[in-house]
Amino acid sequence: xxxxxxxxxxxxxxxxxxxxxxxxxxxxxxxxxxxxxxxxxxxxxxxxxxxxxxxxxxxxxxxxxxxxxxxxxxxxxxxxxxxxxxxxxxxxxxxxxxxxxxxxxxxxxxxxxxxxxxxxxxxxxxxxxxxxxxxxxxxxxxxxxxxxxxxxxxxxxxxxxxxxxxxxxxxxxxxxxxxxxxxxxxxxxxxxxxxxxxxxxxxxxxxxxxxxxxxxxxxxxxxxxxxxxxxxxxxxxxxxxxxxxxxxxxxxxxxxxxxxxxxxxxxxxxxxxxxxxx
Ligand SMILES: O=C1C[C@@](O)(C(=O)O)C[C@@H](O)[C@@H]1O
Numbered sequence: 001x002x003x004x005x006x007x008x009x010x011x012x013x014x015x016x017x018x019x020x021x022x023x024x025x026x027x028x029x030x031x032x033x034x035x036x037x038x039x040x041x042x043x044x045x046x047x048x049x050x051x052x053x054x055x056x057x058x059x060x061x062x063x064x065x066x067x068x069x070x071x072x073x074x075x076x077x078x079x080x081x082x083x084x085x086x087x088x089x090x091x092x093x094x095x096x097x098x099x100x101x102x103x104x105x106x107x108x109x110x111x112x113x114x115x116x117x118x119x120x121x122x123x124x125x126x127x128x129x130x131x132x133x134x135x136x137x138x139x140x141x142x143x144x145x146x147x148x149x150x151x152x153x154x155x156x157x158x159x160x161x162x163x164x165x166x167x168x169x170x171x172x173x174x175x176x177x178x179x180x181x182x183x184x185x186x187x188x189x190x191x192x193x194x195x196x197x198x199x200x201x202x203x204x205x206x207x208x209x210x211x212x213x214x215x216x217x218x219x220x221x222x223x224x225x226x227x228x229x230x231x232x233x234x235x236x237x238x239x240x241x242x243x244x245x246x247x248x249x250x251x252x253x254x255x256x257x258x259x260x261x262x263x264x265x266x267x268x269x270x271x272x273x274x275x276x277x278x
Contacts, residue, residue, distance in 0.1 A: 001026050001237055001250060002058075003067065005033035007041060007050045013240045014054050021257025025058045026095065026237065027051075028067070029082060035067035035246065042082055044089045051090035059153065060086035061095035064103065067247055069110040076100050080141055087150030094145060095183070097127045098156045098174055102134035106159060114159065118187045118217065123160035128170050135177060142178045154179035157217070161193050162186040167200035167214065168207055175210055181234070183213040188221040197224050198231060205232025222249055226259050230266055 002017075002025050004010040014025055027050070028036035041047065051058050062079045065071055074082070083094040104126040107113030117123045129135070142152045154174035162170070167184050174182045184204070188194045194216070201214040201224075211234045215225055225236050238253040239246070 001239055003028045003035040005038050007046050010050055011053045017240050017253050020253040022253050024056050027058050027060055029060055029062045030072050031066040047086055047089035057092035059093040059095055060091040065109040087145055087148045093151040093153055095153050095155050098154050099127045099129040101137045102129040102131040118159050121161045125158035125160055127156040139178050151180035153181040153183050155183040157185040160187050164196055164200040164203045168203050171204050171208055175208055181211045186216040188216040188218045190220055194220050194224050201228045201231040201233050
């Protein structure tokens with residue numbers, strides 16, 4: 001994940017990350033220089049310089065919130081316009097939240113209320129709308145971005161734990177909207193929760209036609225970030241380093257590369273009945 005304030009600093013982290021084993025980038029465009037690119041750089045020329053400085057694919061994201069905890073000034077239409085600019089500038093994909101055009105209400109990110117919300121398994125899953133007008137507009141947005149040559153990942157950071165069936169319900173709804181990829185970020189507050197998130201990963205891998213990411217917020221979810229790619233999730237978000245005040249749930253890039261390179265030959269090739277058993 002790239003959260004640097006300037007093109008020069010972002011390029012530097014990308015170059016180091018390439019050698020550490022990254023194979024794609026997610027670039028935070030929100031934040032105006034605080035854990036995201038400065039607002040003045042969100043134009044085709046500057047973004048183009050960034051995205052074209054690597055042969056690896058980049059995904060642009062402009063959430064409603066910043067990593068400092070405040071909300072962004074832009075509304076959903078303006079956020080989508082920034083993401084379209086990113087695609088024109090060479091971003092391979094954009095991250096579009098699944099309640100775009102009909103925001104799910106809920107507490108501010110990183111607030112005490114957000115903690116309470118995430119600890120309550122009965123909270124409503126956020127970033128998931130079923131409003132027909134919003135869904136139509138999301139479909140149109142996906143079409144427009146596809147026409148520009150970009151792909152769309154529909155995302156829900158649900159801020160509450162999901163059962164495997166609920167995770168599948170949201171992911172298949174996103175698939176039906178025409179998403180090119182799906183990302184579901186659940187919440188894990190125990191090892192039992194993590195086991196359900198891994199079960200959800202297996203379920204999504206079996207049922208979805210499109211690539212997906214299944215993972216979770218919370219410290220119990222960190223282990224799952226390393227493991228889910230072996231069960232079908234398409235990637236593990238990593239960081240080049242941990243700056244003060246940063247987001248520490250994502251493992252460091254070289255560690256994940258070492259795990260991926262060490263664990264080999266774990267995908268079964270034969271049915272249990274065709275294997276020899278001791
Ligand atoms: O969706 C993701 C994953 C994330 O939520 C995480 O927990 O690693 C951080 C987000 O910024 C990123 O876009």
